[in-house]
Amino acid sequence: xxxxxxxxxxxxxxxxxxxxxxxxxxxxxxxxxxxxxxxxxxxxxxxxxxxxxxxxxxxxxxxxxxxxxxxxxxxxxxxxxxxxxxxxxxx
Numbered sequence: 001x002x003x004x005x006x007x008x009x010x011x012x013x014x015x016x017x018x019x020x021x022x023x024x025x026x027x028x029x030x031x032x033x034x035x036x037x038x039x040x041x042x043x044x045x046x047x048x049x050x051x052x053x054x055x056x057x058x059x060x061x062x063x064x065x066x067x068x069x070x071x072x073x074x075x076x077x078x079x080x081x082x083x084x085x086x087x088x089x090x091x
Contacts, residue, residue: 001033006064009046013059017044018079021058021072035065043067045078 001009021043029036037043037060046064049055054069 001064009057009059009064010062012046013044013064017046017059019045019074019076021045021074023060023071024073025071027067027071029065033066035060035063035067037061037067037071043072045074048078 023037023039023041023043026038027034027036035043035058041060043058043060046057046059049057049066052066055066056069057064058067
């Protein structure tokens, strides 16, 4: 993930993402793309990964990464993401 994409996800997380969840167990990252968290950490859910069943992109303690939904308890039903296209400011 490049710096621009990371900054975009971090801003989205600050706005609450598509929902929140709490870790029900410790999860150690097995690859650089995975999110590591400890039991009772709060994770902001950024998106459900389309090609991986039960996998989500989340933000925890300033880090963005993938995690499996079986390691967390979702606080409520996740919002549907709204994709908007930004307008170019070129004149």
